[in-house]
Amino acid sequence: MRLSRYFLPVLKEAPSDAQIASHQLMLRAGMIRQEAAGIYAWLPLGLRVLNKIEQIVREEMDRAGAIELLMPTLQLADLWRESGRYDAYGPEMLRITDRHERELLYGPTNEEMVTEIFRASVRSYKDLPKNLYHVQWKFRDERRPRFGVMRGREFLMKDAYSFDLDAEGARKSYNRMFVAYLNLYARMGLKAVPMRADTGPIGGDLSHEFIVLAETGESAVFCHKDLVEMDPPGADVDWYGDLQPLVDQRTALYAATEEMHDEAAFDAIPEGDRLSARGIEVGHIFSFGTKYSEPMKANVMGPDGKEVAVQMGSYGVGVSRLLGAIIEASHDEGGIIWPESVAPFHVGIVNMRQGDAACDGACEAAYKALQAAGVDVLYDDTDARGGAKFATMDLIGLPWQLIVGPKGVAEGVVELKNRKTGERVSEPLDAVIARLTGKAAA
Numbered sequence: 001m002r003l004s005r006y007f008l009p010v011l012k013e014a015p016s017d018a019q020i021a022s023h024q025l026m027l028r029a030g031m032i033r034q035e036a037a038g039i040y041a042w043l044p045l046g047l048r049v050l051n052k053i054e055q056i057v058r059e060e061m062d063r064a065g066a067i068e069l070l071m072p073t074l075q076l077a078d079l080w081r082e083s084g085r086y087d088a089y090g091p092e093m094l095r096i097t098d099r100h101e102r103e104l105l106y107g108p109t110n111e112e113m114v115t116e117i118f119r120a121s122v123r124s125y126k127d128l129p130k131n132l133y134h135v136q137w138k139f140r141d142e143r144r145p146r147f148g149v150m151r152g153r154e155f156l157m158k159d160a161y162s163f164d165l166d167a168e169g170a171r172k173s174y175n176r177m178f179v180a181y182l183n184l185y186a187r188m189g190l191k192a193v194p195m196r197a198d199t200g201p202i203g204g205d206l207s208h209e210f211i212v213l214a215e216t217g218e219s220a221v222f223c224h225k226d227l228v229e230m231d232p233p234g235a236d237v238d239w240y241g242d243l244q245p246l247v248d249q250r251t252a253l254y255a256a257t258e259e260m261h262d263e264a265a266f267d268a269i270p271e272g273d274r275l276s277a278r279g280i281e282v283g284h285i286f287s288f289g290t291k292y293s294e295p296m297k298a299n300v301m302g303p304d305g306k307e308v309a310v311q312m313g314s315y316g317v318g319v320s321r322l323l324g325a326i327i328e329a330s331h332d333e334g335g336i337i338w339p340e341s342v343a344p345f346h347v348g349i350v351n352m353r354q355g356d357a358a359c360d361g362a363c364e365a366a367y368k369a370l371q372a373a374g375v376d377v378l379y380d381d382t383d384a385r386g387g388a389k390f391a392t393m394d395l396i397g398l399p400w401q402l403i404v405g406p407k408g409v410a411e412g413v414v415e416l417k418n419r420k421t422g423e424r425v426s427e428p429l430d431a432v433i434a435r436l437t438g439k440a441a442a
């Protein structure tokens with residue numbers, strides 16, 4: 001992409017109502033624009049990151065055996081009356097009436113709808129277990145939308161729903177999601193700690209929130225500090241084998257959100273290992289048995305020929321919130337520092353003297369070679385000054401900057417800067433391209 005043709009409305013200063021770094025940086029880097037309280041347009045740069053995060057979540061769900069579908073944003077109120085949640089949900093639910101005076105709502109979550117889809121076709125225990133998920137916009141009329149995408153009213157969520165014959169199967173489904181979550185956050189460069197959590201309006205008695213520690217986080221959390229540095233299990237797990245030991249390894253140590261906090265249990269941890277901090281909830285998983293399947297009559301025939309209500313769980317990831325969480329965890333005074341896995345572009349080319357034949361020539365050659373190798377590249381071919389170009393590149397946080405200036409070009413070299421470490425190397429262009437594409441120089 002050439003910057004001269006792109007749409008990147010960067011701001012010099014953050015609007016005064018943006019209180020935390022991630023919100024300020026997303027606005028300044030031209031990633032989002034607020035259209036109403038808690039409702040954002042995703043500008044091109046922001047959308048690229050959102051799509052990358054969504055794709056990682058999707059890959060890890062697929063790996064763990066979940067199956068993707070897509071449910072609508074609008075739902076019938078009558079469906080929610082079946083579970084009894086239509087009235088219980090309260091003012092957070094956006095209620096809509098269509099031209100036929102039919103009551104609808106903009107989905108804040110999808111337990112009812114997925115249960116309806118399941119019960120319409122699944123009849124036998126032989127079809128279990130199943131886990132259906134989608135990545136879809138949600139609306140919750142939050143009392144205090146704030147911190148940009150962290151607490152929006154309209155936000156993107158991945159929500160998965162598991163169906164099992166019995167409690168033992170449901171526990172296995174829960175464990176699969178637990179382990180998949182450990183991997184998916186790690187792929188985004190995040191350390192997310194599973195913590196015992198309250199179940200709120202979703203219900204059930206087994207629940208974990210996945211928390212990224214950050215001073216600006218909305219939740220107060222308490223845990224054993226060893227949990228923060230634990231490595232993820234990795235892709236190579238036996239998904240339909242026994243995952244309980246992997247889960248136990250994490251749940252044996254104390255970790256709880258404020259609502260579930262047990263002061264005595266926390267005090268039993270040696271003082272030096274206690275961590276009392278703030279955190280961002282980037283995911284939340286629930287096991288709630290037959291809370292929806294029973295009133296909604298989602299039954300299957302068991303092996304003994306008797307009908308039973310299926311055991312269910314639901315598993316949410318805050319896809320749009322994750323952008324904020326990643327930026328909170330990874331930025332400096334110059335701007336965002338994207339982990340490579342979610343960066344909007346892998347490398348930015350900075351032409352220090354646009355219009356100079358030698359600089360333009362080297363940049364064009366680099367741009368072509370990187371594109372040909374399938375590397376996402378943003379070429380700053382505008383006539384802004386070098387200093388301004390650097391500031392923009394640092395702000396938008398691409399992992400690599402390829403800097404082309406007249407002096408270097410005359411000597412046959414360009415510079416490659418790592419955004420995270422600030423390290424620079426000066427090398428011939430083909431060596432730099434080889435580094436960026438992971439191939440040896442010709």
Ligand code: 5CA
Nearest residue numbers: 109151152155159281282283284315316318321
């Ligand atoms: N049905 C369940 C799980 S699928 C559910 O809705 N869980 S939830 O309410 O905990 O939401 C799942 C995740 O969505 C949360 O962990 C959080 O990361 C994200 N989320 C919730 N509310 C918001 C919001 N207002 N803005 C941004 N992200 C949100």
